[in-house]
Amino acid sequence: MTEVVALLLQEGSTGDPTAIGIFRFFAAFFIIMTLYIGAFAFTYWISKDE
Amino acid sequence: MPIGDLQIPIIGKNVVIAVLVQTHILFATFIIGAVLVAATSEYLGMVTKQPNYERFARSLARFVVLLFASGAALAITFVLALVTLFPVFFSYLQNIFFWVFLVEAFMFLGQIIIVYAWYNVWDKLAYRKSLHVVFGFVAGFFGLMAMTMIDAVASFMLTPPEVDLASSEAVARSFLNQTMVPLNMHRFVGNFSYVGFLVAGWAGLRYLRATREDDREYYDWMGHWGLIWGFGFLIIQPVIGYGYLKGIRETSPAAFNTIMLGDKAWVFNFLALWLTIMTLASTAYFVHKLRFAVKPVEFLRKLSVGALGFMALFTVLNVIPANTSFIPQIGLVFLEGENTQIPLGSMYPWKYIGLIGMMLVGFFVITLYLRATATGFHWGRASRWSQLALIVCAVTVVLTMVTMGYTRETARRVDNNPAYLIYNCITLEQEITPSTCPVEGLEGSSE
Numbered sequence: 001m002t003e004v005v006a007l008l009l010q011e012g013s014t015g016d017p018t019a020i021g022i023f024r025f026f027a028a029f030f031i032i033m034t035l036y037i038g039a040f041a042f043t044y045w046i047s048k049d050e
Numbered sequence: 051m052p053i054g055d056l057q058i059p060i061i062g063k064n065v066v067i068a069v070l071v072q073t074h075i076l077f078a079t080f081i082i083g084a085v086l087v088a089a090t091s092e093y094l095g096m097v098t099k100q101p102n103y104e105r106f107a108r109s110l111a112r113f114v115v116l117l118f119a120s121g122a123a124l125a126i127t128f129v130l131a132l133v134t135l136f137p138v139f140f141s142y143l144q145n146i147f148f149w150v151f152l153v154e155a156f157m158f159l160g161q162i163i164i165v166y167a168w169y170n171v172w173d174k175l176a177y178r179k180s181l182h183v184v185f186g187f188v189a190g191f192f193g194l195m196a197m198t199m200i201d202a203v204a205s206f207m208l209t210p211p212e213v214d215l216a217s218s219e220a221v222a223r224s225f226l227n228q229t230m231v232p233l234n235m236h237r238f239v240g241n242f243s244y245v246g247f248l249v250a251g252w253a254g255l256r257y258l259r260a261t262r263e264d265d266r267e268y269y270d271w272m273g274h275w276g277l278i279w280g281f282g283f284l285i286i287q288p289v290i291g292y293g294y295l296k297g298i299r300e301t302s303p304a305a306f307n308t309i310m311l312g313d314k315a316w317v318f319n320f321l322a323l324w325l326t327i328m329t330l331a332s333t334a335y336f337v338h339k340l341r342f343a344v345k346p347v348e349f350l351r352k353l354s355v356g357a358l359g360f361m362a363l364f365t366v367l368n369v370i371p372a373n374t375s376f377i378p379q380i381g382l383v384f385l386e387g388e389n390t391q392i393p394l395g396s397m398y399p400w401k402y403i404g405l406i407g408m409m410l411v412g413f414f415v416i417t418l419y420l421r422a423t424a425t426g427f428h429w430g431r432a433s434r435w436s437q438l439a440l441i442v443c444a445v446t447v448v449l450t451m452v453t454m455g456y457t458r459e460t461a462r463r464v465d466n467n468p469a470y471l472i473y474n475c476i477t478l479e480q481e482i483t484p485s486t487c488p489v490e491g492l493e494g495s496s497e
Contacts, residue, residue, distance in 0.1 A: 020062075022380060028065045028072075032452065035073045039120040047116055 053137050063135040064478075070128040072455050076448065077121030079237070082193035083245030084114050085165060087279055089186025096179045102271050110249070111169045111186070118165065122158075138480040139471045142492060146215060146224055147203050154199035161192035197241075198234055205230040207472050208462055209301035215491035224489075228301040232294035239283050239290060244447050246279025247328065251444020254437035267430035273440045274339060274427065278416070280443060281332040284325075285412030288405045298461065302473050305461040310397075316377045317457040319369070322401075324450040326365035329408060331439040331446075333358045336419045338436045345425040350418045357415040364411060367404030370395040 058066050088110040095103030132140050144151065168185035175182035202225045213223040253272035260266045299306040308314050337358055340351040372395040375387035384390070394400050463469040468477040475487035482493050 024061055024065045027061050028068045029452065031061075031065075031069045032072045032076075035069070035124075036076050036448070039077070039117070043113065043116045043120070047112070 054134075056135055058135070063131075066131050066135065067128070068456075068459070070124055070131055072452060074121060074124035074128055075455060076451060077117060077124060078197070079241050079244050079451065080248065081114055081118060081121055081165075082190065082197055083241030084110050084249075085161075085186060085193055086190035087242065087245050087249070088114070089168075089183055089190055091275070092179075092186060093183045096183060102268060102275075105268065106272055106275065107186075108172060111165075111172070115166060115169045118162065122162070125158075136471070136480060139476055142472070142476060142482075143203065146206070146220075146489075146492075149221070150199045150202055150225065154196050157192050157196035157199065161189055161196060164189035164192060194238065197237060201234045201237060202227070202230050204458070205233045208305060208458065209298060210472055210475055210487065210489050211301075212488040213490065215489060229294060229297035232290060232297050236287065236290045236294050239286050240451075242279050243283035243287065244280075244451060246276045246281070246283065247440075247443045247447035248276070248280075250274075250276030250280055250440040251442075252276075254440030254444075257432065257437045258434065263430060270429045270432045271427075273335075273432070273437065274423075277332055277335060277440060277443070278420070278423075280447065281329070281336075281412070282416055284328060284332075285409050285416070288325075288409055292405075302461070304464045305473060308464050309457050309461045311372075313375075313378045314457075314460055314463075315372070317453055317460070319371050319376070320453050321450065321457070322365075322368035322404075324446050324453065325408070326369055327446045328443050328450070329361055329365055329412060330358070331443050333361045333411075333415050335436050335439045336415055338433060339427060340419065340422055342428045342431050343422045343425060344428060345422075347422045347425075350422055354415055354418050357411050357418070360411045361408065361415070364404045364407035367394060367400050368408065370400070372396055 057063060088107040091103045091110070092107035095101070095107060164185060168182070168189050171182065171185070175185075206224055206227050209228040211223050211227045213220055215224075250273045253269045253276055257266060257269035257273060260269055295306065295310065299310075309317055333354070337351065337354045340347055340354055371392055373388050373392060374384040374390040376382040376384070378387070462471070462473050463478075468479070468481075468483075470477055471480065472487075472489075472492075474483065475489055475492055476482055484493065
């Protein structure tokens with residue numbers, strides 16, 4: 001159902017016209033932020049007592 | 051030689067590349083900018099004898115050394131993923147840019163060697179400070195050169211020039227394609243701005259958690275120093291960005307239309323929103339900080355309050371969308387979408403007025419602030435909300451980086467019919483389109 005709604009809403013658009021496209025957009029954003037914040041936080045944590 | 055066609059389940063191979071590159075860029079930009087900011091701070095510490103600069107430079111250099119491996123590992127993983135997931139495309143790219151990639155690799159190596167040496171001999175060269183500062187700047191130079199090499203490749207992918215790859219001018223015309231210089235300028239300035247805001251945000255966080263008076267003073271100063279870099283370089287960006295977009299419009303008009311006027315125009319609405327948040331938060335911080343000038347500057351402060359008002363006015367002009375088709379990809383389309391124009395939302399003249407006004411007010415307010423800085427501030431008295439403003443700037447600058455990265459890459463998709471890896475030349479399915487490609491000989495010699 002969700003997929004059908006997403007497809008209808010995007011009819012004629014130039015974006016990636018599938019629900020999987022939207023999922024991948026946010027999945028990418030989530031993974032980027034996780035890796036980025038994780039690496040920064042780890043670097044700080046590992047060195048904060050020096 | 052068999053060439054595989056690997057697919058990544060669930061997220062797809064495009065997301066794999068996007069994640070690796072975007073995360074790498076967030077680290078790489080930090081490292082390039084931080085080395086140069088730290089070297090400049092060390093130099094200022096040497097000249098002014100103010101201990102804050104030295105402490106800051108050394109801490110930042112140490113963090114860069116620790117973080118370097120994360121950025122480098124992502125770069126290597128990205129190349130591996132590109133070779134594996136897009137082997138045909140990477141092969142074509144190597145044919146054009148082998149020497150550029152090779153130079154980049156050696157610049158990267160030079161940067162690693164000098165950055166580690168720079169940090170390692172900090173005490174050993176304590177009495178030869180000038181030489182030590184040079185180490186920092188040389189490391190920064192290597193980083194900038196590596197960035198320049200990869201900018202040539204990235205800009206080529208969006209704006210490939212008319213060139214015969216068999217001709218003697220192939221290297222120069224490919225390297226110096228239409229958007230290479232503006233992209234490089236955009237990223238050069240962006241390095242400083244990004245690092246500045248991150249430093250300011252980090253300082254804000256540490257200031258709020260500090261329990262000792264000397265720490266509060268130091269982190270208050272650090273927030274101020276970071277914001278000078280962050281905001282000072284940010285207000286140059288619109289004019290450089292304009293030059294970059296002009297290059298895209300002239301060489302790849304359909305890509306320009308997609309990101310500026312088409313269904314992906316929302317990326318620039320987001321950019322305007324991020325700019326609004328950063329400029330207003332920074333200006334409000336400056337207004338607040340002027341209260342703590344050692345030599346009272348009440349008149350300057352009143353002027354800066356006026357500047358904050360004008361800044362709000364100009365930045366709001368930038369945020370207003372052109373029509374009610376906000377984000378068509380997720381159905382955020384109201385009324386008649388593209389046919390319903392919003393007053394004050396058009397690019398000309400309103401967004402030009404907004405952007406130019408924002409820059410002029412930005413220059414004005416930072417000039418006032420630097421004028422007050424000359425006489426110094428009482429450190430450690432900043433309010434809680436001013437530090438929160440710094441943290442907001444740091445979060446927003448990361449969102450800006452991600453938005454801009456997505457924008458440049460999605461511009462090549464145009465209407466997805468087909469989407470391109472090299473604009474008009476190689477599709478997302480790694481097929482060459484010689485009829486539209488301005489580059490001759492991309493498919494290689496027939497001999």
